[in-house]
Amino acid sequence: MKKTWSLSFLTGLGVAPEEAVRAAADAGYDYLGLRLMPAFPGGLAYPLMDDPARVKSLISLMGDSGVAVFDIEMIRISPDFDPEPLLPFLECAGQLGARAILVAGDDADEGRLTASFVKLCEAARPFGLSMDLEFMPQSELRDLSAAIRVLSAADQPNQGVIIDTLHVSRARTTIEEITAVPRKWLNYAQICDAPAKIPETREELNYTARHARLLPGEGELDLAGMFAAMPADLPVAVEIPNDEQSAGLSAAEWAKRTLIASRRILEPESDEGQ
Incomplete structure (x- = not known):
């Protein structure tokens, strides 16, 4: 089956949204991901919600290029989480036509994390956005079983979980656990490869x-x-930041290379890139 492909933000880390749109289109992607809020304090992000004119121009560029936004990063749920300040972010994501928002869990109190997640889903619902939890062993939401517990308790119509192949490996999640995830909670997955050996520290992860x-x-x-x-038929986001291999390549060249490699694994019948 032909899959739907999205170019994740991290694959082109450092590339401005406009260049990312052109790279995704040139490489043959259907969608792309954008980052409007940083993954960590001081991290790279493009706060488009603060620039309506740029949003309008970007929407026009996407229309001309034939690619659309799939996911937007990222929201971190901390112990003092409040969704109210995020409304401009959520509204901008809706304007850009995004489907999903990547959500990380940074609250060790699972009950409080779940309550905050419910509030976030409720705040995002008017904008047509799903809130997709990304479990990571270097976060407080360490594995798929933890994410499933939160989703089961939250029971929101616009919730989901992201299956990122790297985090699946690092969290020692099993194939059987993935198989058991309800279809309604799967909006997209992320692909990359890695050595089997799991790094020992959070910094290495x-x-x-x-x-x-x-x-x-x-x-x-x-x-x-x-x-x-x-x-x-699950959409696949290609998330392959690699500083060494992408050095010296344009954003479009690296995007193309990552898509070709991904399709060889998941669409072996395709002649793309041969």
Whole structure:
């Protein structure tokens, strides 16, 4: 089955939204992801909600280029979480036509995290956005089972969980656990490869996730098995930041290379890139 492909923000880290749109279109993607709020204090982001004219121009560019926004990053749920200040962010995401927002769990109190997540889903619902939890062993939402507990308790119509192949491996999530996720909670998955050896520190986990993911087929993850456990029509976001391999390449060249490698794994019948 032909899949729907999205160019994740991290794959082109440092690339402005306009260049990312052109790169995604040139490389043959259907969608792309944008980051409007940083992943960590001082991290790179493009706060488009503060620039309505740029949003309007970007929407026009996407219309001309034939690609659309799929997901937007990112919201972190901390112990003192309040969704009210996020309304301009959510409204901008809705204007851009995004489907999903990546949400990280940074509250060790699971009950409070769940209550905050419910408030976030309720705030996002008028904008037609799903709130998709990303479990990561370097966060307080460490694995898929934790994410499923939050979703089961929250029970919101616009909630989901992101299956990121790197975090699946690092969290020691099993294929059986992926298979058991309800279809209604799966809006998209993220693909990359990596060595089987799991880094021991949070710093090493973060570095690999942000700077040293491998092209599908270059590592040791069971990518075919992971995706076989998910619906065949699930959109796939290609999230492969690799500082060394992308050095010297244009955003479009690296985007194309990552898509070709991903399609070789998940669409082996395709002639793309051959």
